Amino acid sequence: MLVCCLTLCGCGTGASNEDGSQKNQTAAEEKSNSDSNADSSQQGDYHSNINPPGEYPVCKEKITMKVGIVQDSNVEDYETNFLTKLYEEKTNMDLVFDVYSNIEAEQKLQVMVASQSDLPEIITGIKLSDLTILSFGEQGAIIPLNDLIDKYGHNIKNAYENSPQLKTYTTMPDGKIYSIAKYTETIGNLWSGRATINKKWLDKVGMEIPKTTDELYEALKAFKAQDPNGNNKADEIPLLGNLKGWRQKVYDFIFNAYIYNDTSDRYIVKDGKLSFAYNTPQWREALRFMNKLCTEGLLSPQSFTINEDQFKQIVRAEPDLTVGVIPAGAIILSAGDERVAEYEVIPPLTGPEGVSWATYFPSMPENKFIITNACKNPEAAIRWADLMYDPDIVITQRWGEKGVNWDDPAPGDVSLYQDTLGYPAKIKILNDVFGSVQNVNWREGNPTYRTADYTCGQVWDGNPIYHEYLISKHMMAYKDRGPEEYVAKLIFTNEEMAEIRESKTSINEYVNESIARFITGDLDVDKDWDSYLAELENMNIKRYQEISQQAYDRIQ
Numbered sequence: 001m002l003v004c005c006l007t008l009c010g011c012g013t014g015a016s017n018e019d020g021s022q023k024n025q026t027a028a029e030e031k032s033n034s035d036s037n038a039d040s041s042q043q044g045d046y047h048s049n050i051n052p053p054g055e056y057p058v059c060k061e062k063i064t065m066k067v068g069i070v071q072d073s074n075v076e077d078y079e080t081n082f083l084t085k086l087y088e089e090k091t092n093m094d095l096v097f098d099v100y101s102n103i104e105a106e107q108k109l110q111v112m113v114a115s116q117s118d119l120p121e122i123i124t125g126i127k128l129s130d131l132t133i134l135s136f137g138e139q140g141a142i143i144p145l146n147d148l149i150d151k152y153g154h155n156i157k158n159a160y161e162n163s164p165q166l167k168t169y170t171t172m173p174d175g176k177i178y179s180i181a182k183y184t185e186t187i188g189n190l191w192s193g194r195a196t197i198n199k200k201w202l203d204k205v206g207m208e209i210p211k212t213t214d215e216l217y218e219a220l221k222a223f224k225a226q227d228p229n230g231n232n233k234a235d236e237i238p239l240l241g242n243l244k245g246w247r248q249k250v251y252d253f254i255f256n257a258y259i260y261n262d263t264s265d266r267y268i269v270k271d272g273k274l275s276f277a278y279n280t281p282q283w284r285e286a287l288r289f290m291n292k293l294c295t296e297g298l299l300s301p302q303s304f305t306i307n308e309d310q311f312k313q314i315v316r317a318e319p320d321l322t323v324g325v326i327p328a329g330a331i332i333l334s335a336g337d338e339r340v341a342e343y344e345v346i347p348p349l350t351g352p353e354g355v356s357w358a359t360y361f362p363s364m365p366e367n368k369f370i371i372t373n374a375c376k377n378p379e380a381a382i383r384w385a386d387l388m389y390d391p392d393i394v395i396t397q398r399w400g401e402k403g404v405n406w407d408d409p410a411p412g413d414v415s416l417y418q419d420t421l422g423y424p425a426k427i428k429i430l431n432d433v434f435g436s437v438q439n440v441n442w443r444e445g446n447p448t449y450r451t452a453d454y455t456c457g458q459v460w461d462g463n464p465i466y467h468e469y470l471i472s473k474h475m476m477a478y479k480d481r482g483p484e485e486y487v488a489k490l491i492f493t494n495e496e497m498a499e500i501r502e503s504k505t506s507i508n509e510y511v512n513e514s515i516a517r518f519i520t521g522d523l524d525v526d527k528d529w530d531s532y533l534a535e536l537e538n539m540n541i542k543r544y545q546e547i548s549q550q551a552y553d554r555i556q
Contacts, residue, residue, distance in 0.1 A: 074436060179368065241327045
């Protein structure tokens, strides 16, 4: 019996089948386990080589785990990485890496799954779509994790309880969870559909920060006519955006003064029923207002032709600022540019019918860690994933080594969000190497559960024009201004997506193209509106709506 137990400690038992049986365990071995581990049920019936959840190292006896990972150009060496060594210490695993280039990773994985050969035991760092995850699960190439999480996922289950959307949006339509996600809460991102206005210009023309679309219109007219930058040149651009940058589309924040605009598929929800914003009378009125701005030279048509780099170049013009209103989720002026203090946030505008929404961008999980059918020790694998959700490990996964890259706050330190949201100081950043080549972490190419405590609890150095501090102030005008009912994400089955893929893609492309054409006058809001609606019908918008409703109902 002792020899049998030692053999099991070295090899593991394999993944559980759906009926609860073990792939690699014979009836005789089961009896031996039962006899030799008679008290195991009192310890939670844990795998013979796995310590109970919360105890480290994960494995009592050392094992090897083969890991497929996508190469991040800013990670120097996965074998010698500080985080890798910490993982190996905490798990008692020897991690052996198959490193794939970013370009070939998913394609190579698809080939391995199709041939059911050369699969690593773990795949991490590749952001796989829900449809890909579901397809791999249906082929049996990756294993469902529900039972393993229930038994070993101490930190994972805590995360599911604290952030229910994490579990909701990693559960596939078949009811199974196949991946452990990267989940990060950044409060400033949740309400990032913001816009700022040059307050110095407003003071020059004798106006206050606009609260309504009419007040915005009057401010833009004054910017165009009254030389607010004082250089005796007609170089002011009242309103400028671009189509490529993050939250920099010039129309998205204004549309919310007419109808709720989620900025992607543009679903609206009322009493649990889905429809779309872009075929409503309110959407038409928003286009009419934007067309007026463009026709009168208040909105630059460059907003539909320039890229993000060109946008930044115009906004950062020297020596005189030339843009009055800037839509963006981040601060566009360069770090350290004192002129950033001239811009203040425009609160969500109120439209002619009293509508005043802010788009809510909820934190969404990314599929980051899957266990394949080649895994010899799935219990150890899920314990490793659970370690990645451990609060003490989360900081290292993002910032690196304590005392070198970050440290505990000192007495009296305040956080970036302490004045606005009351988050206490939690972490002091000493040397953030995330954006450079380094060897202290995997740049979160792994599961993590980084809540707002970390991002909002970073120590503030008192600089009043530090970008993240300004965002903490700007965000307050938008926080909690979204509707109670909204679509955060829909997970379609492969069959549903096969039916609507063409409609979904063509409709969204057509809507985005039409927005620009209506605003710039290439399409007439009055004469061409009915033709626009008819084209949406031809693209089978009705069926797209029905299937979207099915997917929405599944997560309620």
